[in-house]
Amino acid sequence: MSTTSPRRASDADTPPDQEAGRRPDQRAGRHSGPAAAGHASEARPGPLGRLGVWVTDHARLVTGVWLLLVVGLGAFAPQVEHNLSGAGWQADGSESVAARELARESFGGNASSSIQVVVHSTDGPVTEGAGRDVLTRVTAVLEREPRLADVVAPQPGATLSQDGSTAIVLAGAGVDTDEMVRVATDLKEELQDLSVDGVQVNPTGSSLLWSDFNEANLEAMLTSEMVSWPVTMAILVLAFGALVAAGLPLILTLAGLVASAGSLVLINELVPVSIWAMNFAMMFALALGIDYALFLVVRYRAARMGAGRSARQAVAETMDTAGKAVLLSGATVLVSLSAVMLVPSPSFRSMAGGIMLSVVFVLAATLTLLPLVLFRLDHTINKLSLPWVRTGEHRSAAFAAWGERLWRRPVVWGLGALVVLLALAAPILGLTTAMPSIKVLPEDASARIGYDLVQDSFGDGAPGTLQIVTAAADSEAASSVLVSDPGIAGALPAQPAADDSGLVLLQAVPTVDPSDPALADTVDRLRAALPDSALVGGAAVENLDLEAQLDESTPLVIAVVLVLGFLLLLVALQAPLISLLGTLASLLSTAAAFGVARLVFQEGIGADLLGFESQGFLDAWAPVFFFAMIFAIAMDYTVFLLASAKEHYERSGDPKDAMVGSLAHSGRVIFAAGAVMVAVFFTFALSGPLPPKEMGIVLGVAVLLDAFLVRLVLLPVMLRLTGRAAWWTPAWLRRVLPTVTFSHG
Numbered sequence: 001m002s003t004t005s006p007r008r009a010s011d012a013d014t015p016p017d018q019e020a021g022r023r024p025d026q027r028a029g030r031h032s033g034p035a036a037a038g039h040a041s042e043a044r045p046g047p048l049g050r051l052g053v054w055v056t057d058h059a060r061l062v063t064g065v066w067l068l069l070v071v072g073l074g075a076f077a078p079q080v081e082h083n084l085s086g087a088g089w090q091a092d093g094s095e096s097v098a099a100r101e102l103a104r105e106s107f108g109g110n111a112s113s114s115i116q117v118v119v120h121s122t123d124g125p126v127t128e129g130a131g132r133d134v135l136t137r138v139t140a141v142l143e144r145e146p147r148l149a150d151v152v153a154p155q156p157g158a159t160l161s162q163d164g165s166t167a168i169v170l171a172g173a174g175v176d177t178d179e180m181v182r183v184a185t186d187l188k189e190e191l192q193d194l195s196v197d198g199v200q201v202n203p204t205g206s207s208l209l210w211s212d213f214n215e216a217n218l219e220a221m222l223t224s225e226m227v228s229w230p231v232t233m234a235i236l237v238l239a240f241g242a243l244v245a246a247g248l249p250l251i252l253t254l255a256g257l258v259a260s261a262g263s264l265v266l267i268n269e270l271v272p273v274s275i276w277a278m279n280f281a282m283m284f285a286l287a288l289g290i291d292y293a294l295f296l297v298v299r300y301r302a303a304r305m306g307a308g309r310s311a312r313q314a315v316a317e318t319m320d321t322a323g324k325a326v327l328l329s330g331a332t333v334l335v336s337l338s339a340v341m342l343v344p345s346p347s348f349r350s351m352a353g354g355i356m357l358s359v360v361f362v363l364a365a366t367l368t369l370l371p372l373v374l375f376r377l378d379h380t381i382n383k384l385s386l387p388w389v390r391t392g393e394h395r396s397a398a399f400a401a402w403g404e405r406l407w408r409r410p411v412v413w414g415l416g417a418l419v420v421l422l423a424l425a426a427p428i429l430g431l432t433t434a435m436p437s438i439k440v441l442p443e444d445a446s447a448r449i450g451y452d453l454v455q456d457s458f459g460d461g462a463p464g465t466l467q468i469v470t471a472a473a474d475s476e477a478a479s480s481v482l483v484s485d486p487g488i489a490g491a492l493p494a495q496p497a498a499d500d501s502g503l504v505l506l507q508a509v510p511t512v513d514p515s516d517p518a519l520a521d522t523v524d525r526l527r528a529a530l531p532d533s534a535l536v537g538g539a540a541v542e543n544l545d546l547e548a549q550l551d552e553s554t555p556l557v558i559a560v561v562l563v564l565g566f567l568l569l570l571v572a573l574q575a576p577l578i579s580l581l582g583t584l585a586s587l588l589s590t591a592a593a594f595g596v597a598r599l600v601f602q603e604g605i606g607a608d609l610l611g612f613e614s615q616g617f618l619d620a621w622a623p624v625f626f627f628a629m630i631f632a633i634a635m636d637y638t639v640f641l642l643a644s645a646k647e648h649y650e651r652s653g654d655p656k657d658a659m660v661g662s663l664a665h666s667g668r669v670i671f672a673a674g675a676v677m678v679a680v681f682f683t684f685a686l687s688g689p690l691p692p693k694e695m696g697i698v699l700g701v702a703v704l705l706d707a708f709l710v711r712l713v714l715l716p717v718m719l720r721l722t723g724r725a726a727w728w729t730p731a732w733l734r735r736v737l738p739t740v741t742f743s744h745g
Contacts, residue, residue: 045316048327052319052371053312059372066369070255073262080261083268084275088178088346089210089621090542091549095527099537100177102469106497107505109149109172112467112539113180116205117142117169117191118450119154120457123198125164127154134199135167141190142171147183149174158492161457168454177207178272184211188446204450204463206539209438212445214275216689221279224692228683232290232676239294239672242385244377245301249293252370256285256362263357274347277354284629285358287680288333291636291673292366295322297381298669300374311378315371321742323367325643328572329636330363335568336632339560340625343553345546348625355629399667403660406716414717417709418588424705425591431598433550433620435543437515438463439613440690455513459489464514464540466523468506472496474531475504481529482508487522514540515615547620554624561631562587572639573646574737578726581718582642586634589710590627593702597622600697601690610697612690622694630702633677637711640666645719647742649727658727659719667712674707 045053055062090097096112103111117138121131135154142151149172154160159168173180184207195201236246260281264273299322303314337359340352374381406413441448454462466488470478475494482491489511494504512518523544527536562583569579597618599605604614645662649655681703684696719726729737 046320046324048323048367049316049320051367052315052323055368055372056312056315056375059376062368062372066255066365069259073266074258075262076265077258077261079265080275080278082182083265084273084278088272088274088350089546090177090345090347091546092344092346094542094545094549095535096537096542096545099467099469099535100542102501102503102535103467103505103537104149104173106469106499106501106503107172107495108152108498109174110152110170110467110495110505111173112537112542113173113177113207114205115142115148115171115173115180115184115187115203115207116450116454117171117201117203118166118453119169120166120200120202120453121198122165122200126167126199127160127164130196131167131199134194134196134201135169137194138169138191138201141187141194142169145171145183145187147175147179148172163457166453166457173207180207181210181214184208185215188212192446200449200453202446202450202453204447204454206542208447208450209441212441212447213689216442216445217279217692218275220684220689220692221282224683224686224696225282227686228286228680231679231683232286235672235676235679236290239668239676240297242382244383245297245381245385248297248370248373248381249290251373252293252362252365253286253289255365255369256289256358257282259361260285260354260358263361264354267353267357272346272350273354274350276347277350280351280629281354281358283680283684284355285362287633287677288330288359288636289362289366290676291640292326292329292362293370294669294673295326295640295666296366296370297374298322301381304378305382311375315375318374319367319371321643321647323371324740324742325639326366327363328568328643329639330359330366332565332568332635332639333359333632335564336561336628336635339557339564340628342557342560343624344549348621351625352628395661395664396668397664399671400660400664402667402712403663403716406663406713407656407660407720410717410720413713414721417713417717421588421592421705421709421714425588425595427595427598428591430602431594432602432617433547433623434515434517434615434617435547435621436619436691437513437615439615440619442689459509459511460513461489461510461519464510464519464538466508466510466526466536466538466541468508468526468530468534468536469503470506470531470534472502472504474533475506477531478506478534481526482506485522485525485529487511487518487525510540514543520544550620550624554627557624558627561628565631565635569635569638569642571737572740573642573727574729574734574740575646575727576730576733577722577728578642578719581722581726582638582715583635585710585715585718586631586638586706588714589634589702589706590630592705593626593630593698594618594623596701597694597698601694610685610693612693615690619691619694622698626695626698626702629699630706633699633703634706634710637670637674637707638715640670641711641715643742646727650741655719655723655726659716662719663712663716670707670711674703674711677703677707 100111119126119135119138139151142148152170154167188203188208191201191203236249237243240246261278264278267273296318300314300318303309303317304311309317334356337352337356341349438448438451451463468478482488487510489509491506491508494506497503510519510522519540523536523541566579566583569582570576573579601614601618602616607614641662644666645658648661649658678700681696681700684692
């Protein structure tokens with residue numbers, strides 16, 4: 001039996017706006033009476049409804065496929081931490097990446113990804129006594145590693161400090177940057193264990209930095225997951241009102257996570273995948289799995305236990321309404337994240353790809369596995385329910401009352417929400433970004449300790465030594481430019497290539513710390529003054545090139561996300577005005593989240609409470625990546641709310657019914673899903689290195705504002721103020737768009 005009454009055969013293609021134009025008595029006549037009720041019971045399910053019925057009819061096949069996926073791909077999942085790469089933070093095609101590859105190929109691996117083992121003595125010169133023995137053992141360990149290239153002993157005037165207390169043993173990169181991070185991970189503990197009384201060993205450099213950061217980040221993610229799961233479960237029990245029902249989203253999440261983790265390991269065999277892809281995939285799979293399960297379970301209960309449908313009819317109705325909204329929501333999330341692929345950086349592309357993969361698996365589980373589980377469990381989903389819960393209740397009296405309140409005073413509530421959002425967004429005007437500094441590492445990390453020792457012994461700019469690869473014929477001219485530049489503290493003699501490439505390598509120490517903005521000016525001057533054959537690189541320059549690429553790509557990514565998001569909403573809702581308003585509203589919560597991020601991470605407000613050291617800026621990768629993630633989540637809620645509003649408008653043609661009804665039927669789900677997401681994201685702000693904290697705060701604030709201010713206040717107010725115009729569609733556009741309805745039957 002359908003939740004909506006039937007339409008006459010002659011009216012099958014009547015657009016919603018024409019339907020809305022009928023007189024109230026005509027609309028009422030078409031939705032009332034015994035004949036209408038009888039016809040409704042025979043209404044054929046839509047495509048997703050038929051999918052739901054098919055799943056229940058082929059339970060063994062569906063169960064078998066999911067078992068094969070989870071078990072088959074799950075066999076590879078435990079390898080995810082070791083197999084996925086740790087680097088990839090570079091701008092493909094940039095000058096610095098080209099310089100690094102030439103340095104690795106022609107200069108014994110002396111590239112930005114090489115390993116620098118810092119040996120520091122507090123008891124006399126490091127080249128004598130115990131220090132000399134430690135240097136010998138360090139060299140032996142490095143030379144035994146086949147993935148390393150040339151191992152270079154400390155050189156006076158270059159890698160041996162003037163006071164003789166600190167020496168650096170250089171181990172050239174014999175493999176690509178991703179594998180060098182694994183080399184660093186494999187060797188760092190053994191190298192540190194070579195320390196003795198009075199002599200300290202700390203490997204450092206770009207590869208060690210990523211190794212230490214990935215280790216700290218993984219620990220933080222796992223800690224956050226451990227904290228978030230009990231909180232999530234408690235919120236789910238309150239939201240679903242029953243322990244069994246609350247466990248369904250976790251089943252979806254687990255299935256999606258295991259399958260996506262195993263898939264990432266297999267994909268990594270073909271294309272390097274960043275470990276961050278799995279970190280973000282874990283977070284998104286949990287958040288979206290809960291959202292989607294909430295929407296379907298609530299709708300199934302309403303149809304089965306509330307309206308008295310049969311289990312099969314309830315599945316069909318659930319899939320035709322909530323399932324359609326979930327599918328469109330998932331498509332919007334995928335489209336938003338796909339725009340990140342426009343950034344030519346392996347780390348960004350693999351992170352976006354990893355999240356998209358997890359979303360695909362969670363979406364597939366929601367639309368195939370969950371209907372089957374609901375059908376099989378049926379009334380059992382209400383086991384261990386809370387005493388005050390009415391399991392068949394779909395319409396929330398509290399949110400219906402909230403909708404009535406907004407309908408009566410839309411301007412007051414709308415302006416109030418807008419003022420709060422704009423006030424929080426205002427600080428975004430002073431937001432500055434830069435690539436992460438050494439401060440993202442814990443103070444006891446080997447790479448940070450070694451970094452500080454290098455700075456103390458060789459100068460502020462020593463950890464960011466520049467590498468210039470140029471033609472041998474231009475060697476003198478390049479040296480002259482380096483010596484005369486005010487941003488260069490000193491330069492080493494040109495090193496000829498080990499092969500017949502006719503190249504030389506010059507290394508120059510800047511006068512400033514690698515994270516100092518003045519370094520960018522120095523690099524720009526050098527690139528303008530050096531001979532045409534010269535390529536300027538080094539770890540710090542790779543960061544600068546990536547930052548420049550992000551600055552260039554961010555406007556494009558934002559524009560693509562907005563356009564594609566609007567087009568998807570337009571297809572789903574068939575209404576240009578509310579699709580445009582829904583898209584633009586997402587910008588408010590995004591801007592407000594970044595305004596808060598500036599206060600916290602750039603200005604350091606709350607740094608002591610959250611346990612981090614402010615860098616004085618927001619990490620440069622945050623705007624483009626977080627924007628796509630925030631927009632994806634915001635549109636998730638937008639689709640849920642407006643799909644419900646459209647379903648009501650299709651039935652009644654009444655703008656008030658559409659607005660109040662959408663809040664009454666989806667407000668509770670949005671509220672609960674938002675609460676879960678906020679809890680999940682904020683747990684990442686409580687532990688670990690700085691980037692996960694940035695992620696937790698920015699995404700947590702964004703969801704908090706979007707779910708509770710934008711979707712439950714501002715967007716309903718927009719529906720109220722625009723009235724019927726919100727759902728108007730020009731005739732020419734109606735002919736172009738595919739027909740999408742949310743009424744069942």
